Amino acid sequence: MTTLATDAIVLHVADYLESSRILRLVTRDAGVQSVLARGARSSRKRFGAAVDLFAEGQAQLQLKPGRDLHTLVSFDVTRAHAGLALDLRRFAAASAVAEVVLRLVHEEAAPAVYECLSGAFDRLAAAEGGMAASTALGALWQVVAEVGFRPTLDQCAECHVALDPGQPVRFHHRAGGVLCDRCARHYPxxxxxxxDARDTLRHWLDNQVPPLADNAARAHQRLLREFLAQYLPDNRPLRAFQSWEGDFG
Incomplete structure (x- = not known):
């Protein structure tokens, strides 16, 4: 058994038996981990706000080799991200981000993903109006890039010829980005x-959050969902993402 102290963010909470909870955390040093918080339901004294969704802080975990469920020893909260629960758009967007991270990130150190998520939740907790969608979409594209699926935007993903930034281009999910006219014929x-949509994607991948009209947000949500479908490890639907896209896009 190994004890690990690491920065962590709570991405999912589920009740377990009569007094405990199972949390799924994204951590700086060990990727995504499932942990048991014993007694978390029967008393708030032991973990306090640590069992709240989207709480961030320093977690101490007991890791058991060969096990999928580990033990949460302590969790000192540094940011509660309470603003995410005060607005349905923010909460839906944060839930979609959390769902994708849980599907894409595994049990290995992911410091860049952790930093991306921490900063995104900070911004999202204070986002007003349509900025919530842009903040979440930017965070998701950054996560996609960090796990190895960064889309090609400035040259053809197939033949690598440079593409005119002022012209419309064909974006193909299976190809991994934009295509020149010749290569696009081989990817129906x-x-x-x-x-302008390509510029927006560049801004997000450069950790910028541009303003986004509602109709543009819906188009970008659809584009990202279709892209994710090519790279997720299974065919399970993204229920939180679909809810966010359908009701709060």
């Missing part, structure tokens, strides 16, 4: 990406 489907 995809979506035509206007120059």
């Amino acid at each position: 489907g995809g979506r035509l990406l206007p120059p």
Whole structure:
């Protein structure tokens, strides 16, 4: 058994038996981990706000080799991200981000993903109006890039020829980004990406959060969902993402 102290964010909470909870955490030093918080339901004294969704802080874990469920020894909360629960758009967006991270990140150190998520939740907790969608979409594209699926935007993903940034291009999920006209003929489907939409994707991948109109947000949600479908490890639906896209896009 190994004891690990690491920064962590709570991404999912489920009741377990009569007095405990199972938390799924994204950690700086051990990726995504499932932990048992014994007694968390019967008393708030032991863990306090640590069992709240989206809480961030320093967690101490007991890791058991060969086990999928470990033990949460302590959790000192540094940020509660309470603003995420005060607005349905923010909460839906944060839930979609958490769901994708849980599906894409595994049990290995993920410091860049952790930093991305921590900063995104800080911004999202204070986001007003349509900025919540842009903040969440930016965070998700950054996570996609950090786990190895960064889309190609400035050159053809197939033949690598440079593409005019002022022209619409075909974005194909299976190809991993934009395609020139010649290569696009070998990849039926995809979506035509206007120059302004390509600029928005660049901003997000550079950790910038541009303003986004509602109709543009819906188009970008659809584009990202279709892209994720190519790279998720299984075919289970993204229920939180679909709820966010359908009701709060």
